[in-house]
Amino acid sequence: MDKLLLALIAGLLYPFSFSPWDWWPLVLLSIGLFWWSLNGATARQGALRGLLFGLGSFGVGISWLHVSMHQYGSTPMWLAVPMTGLFATVMALFPMALGWLTVQLGRRALVFVGGWLLLDWLRSWLLTGFPWLYPGYAMIDTPLAELAPWGGVWLVSLITVASAVWLTELAKRRARREPALLLLAVAGWVLALVPTSFTEQYGDPIPVALAQGNVPQDVRWQLTQQAATRQIYADLTAQVSPGRLLIWPEAAITEFYQDAGTFLRQQGNIMADQQGALISGIPWREWGSDGAVYYNSVTVLGGGEGLYHKQKLVPFGEYVPLQSQIRGLIPFFDLPASSFSRGRPDQANLSALGLTVSPFICYEILYPSLVAQRSHNSDVLLTISNDAWFGTSAGPHQHFQMTRMRSLETGRWLLRATNNGISATIRPDGTVAERLPQFQRALLETEVRTVRGTTPFMHSGPSPVLLLAMAMLAFGRRRRPMGSTSD
Template identity: 40%
Template sequence: MHAPRSKQALAWLTSPGWPGQVIALLAGALSTLSFTPFGLWPLGLLSVALLYLGLQQLSPRQAVWRGWAWGLGLFASGASWVYVSIHVHGHAHPLLAGLLTAGFVAGLGLVYALMAWLWARWLRPRLMGWLSLCAFSALWVAQELFRGWFLTGFPWLYHGYAHTDTWLAGWAPVGSVWLLSLFSVFTACLLTRAWSWRQQPMQLGLGAVLLTVIWLGGLGLTQVQWTQPHGEPLSVALIQADVPQSQKWDPDYIDNSLARYRDMSYAVAGVDLIVWSETAVPVLQSRAEPFVQSVADNLRAEGSQLITGIPADEYRDGRLHIYNAITVAGVEGQTYNKHKLVPFGEFVPLEDWLRGLIAFFDLPMSSFSRGSIDQPPLLAAGQRLAPYICYEVVYPHFAARLAADSDLLITISNDSWFGRSLGPLQHLQMARMRALESGRWMLRGTNNGVTALIEPSGKIAQQIPQFEQASLVGDVQPYQGLTPWLRWRTWPLAAGISGILLLSLMHRRRQT
């Protein structure tokens, strides 16, 4: 009785029509369960396998809808936290916030629609053999690379993040999260062939060998120390002030917020570094300088150096430029201006048209200028720190450039925009991956969580619970040396997937 039902489900999955679209939608949502805080990574494999099987018999036009349904399921379940920032903090009506969120996730789903169309139109071999497995995996990574670049990029929910804590994590210092995506998608696709190859021991055996090499190889690589300790450990204190977003930019509360950061810092004075969160000082740097300098001087007298987020301002080209910045307080020339800005949060696309339409397009400090791409690391406590402000830490290639010239990584953020949603926890998982890729400690200071010290292995050494006012005090060890990922970046991976896709394209053209 079960066999006919299984055949019917498979027929729905592989055929055009609404049953297949519903399965794809649910499969996309399954992928979200593979990421933190759920960590059910086998569901990520199942999710990809269902999409791979579902695209095998569809025409290019049918594949577009199937891919879009899968992408819609992924982003509706995994990225709809933007509703919180639009409705709660952007003061948009719930209906309008819902429509904007729906448009956001539907638009992101188009990336998977494009991937599915390319697969069905140009790349899919007639037989689901080895070339099919490799080409689909390569196309998946190409899609992630594209998604991290197009229209400033949205490098969220990359498939490889599901394996931050699995054996595949050992490959991260070799080829970043994208290599984990490649191997995970390949695993999912290969497992779909296990039943078909049960009468082909050579094929089945080769598949088992490859999976063993990929997964046990990753486990073995976790024992490799790609970078080396350098100098003495540093004592650090990360200040999580838990300032409500509704009060952060309110002039009536600014003095209270600054006093909270100051007093919490004085309580832990004596550590080497004290870190405040993104825009912890919600006043232009030129106006806040007396306060910041005073606190920095007092902390320096106790042997501590202060690093804080602050809006940096300068007049250039006849106009005022304001940057979302992180600065080593009281040290001239040690300020980093954020380069990767968040659309609508830090700048408004089509500003002349959208400003004033709704409150969401007029958020506080949503007119930041973009910092230069070639800024050096910060120098503090005798160490080089690679700085990332909020969203910047989710860009693998961008983060690698600064990490290669650093001894420690530091990221500051204000994730209170996203409330108690999945967003801040996913953000933390991506920060963990950057530490793992670079083989360096990461200091992650936030306003209301998750504040953490992350080891070079990507493991969390210490953290503070969300939505608590607290200081995290601990030690970090500077590291030097380059992982293969920091040395070679995307070039080997890009060359490999380009070669596979070109081979698949040529094979498809010969078949037609």
């Protein structure tokens, strides 16, 4: 089979290992095929095959981006699709670099595995980062996910790629040439299968409630919708049983706190009078010497205290890079709420009903190190979001899948409240306790538990795994290149 076609097919298969399809064996198959396609390649050919793999994987895997541009950003389809394709092409440069690097350093399996991990990590922060479609996320419902408390999604990804490459070498009857790779893969699976527990649940169950307003995205920011939105969440609050911690989603009320404060404090008092508490996402406005500053925020409105401003902002969604040059070019660059500022990194967690709650707004929950750093003294994790921007596409399901990994990495319960789904509670082992169906206005009343203790990943972050990946590159580079053969 032509190696270019093989690389493209591998990339096209890759996204189907993630939610909503969850065909996790495909992550092993697609990575293995990509590795296979590099056999006999020159460095230039390796780069081209990596580019094709990336175009296939990101072209399918993040195709849902065009929904927000076209359906809610007033960008015509003829422009939204090429813009999404351009972004996928930029992301494809990372596997392109992997293909080139692997061949340039002798097509060693250790180079491929270590390089994959390092390039994924680079993609997580370069130009604000796009931490999407890491191999480890596809393994969330397999035994390998038990590595997450040790090294986060990074370690799960490393062992996933190592396993895929070794199985491919086994199929080609060349596995004996990669003893170090076999040792790594086996050690990873053995560690994953050994029962370990770094945190423990204690105390009585905590009654919580998640409000899912299901306000249509195409009208929720309109001034004429504000009164109706207030009524939706007031009605949901009125249904909550006494003594619960109620969560409203990201920007539940599409008004600044400073404009809707009376209504919000009233709703908070209703919950406090019932020995409960209310936490809500809300846009926030402050005035400084240079004028108004806006934040995407979450605050405790009753039964506690605290205010948190989002740190990790979505490019073009919450802020516009080079806005003085590109604002006004197309409607997508002028979306509502696209002028937010970043919150400070030293903000305190929230306090509600005597609990310490670590808050994360939408995109932030995708950053493993950020979540690990802010979770040390927390009893429970909280993320609020609005995935209505992406309609019925795979985007919200991928987002939810990645959210579950944060529970595993920190060994904590996680509350997730969204505008139209997926709202859920997630156990410390990453499994879903209860969830609401998408695209329905509903209230979920359930219970979670407080947790004490910390995981190794919370202390070390990705550093040990990154050092291991760099050592693999160095070890693979020092070895005499393996002779290439054609298949």
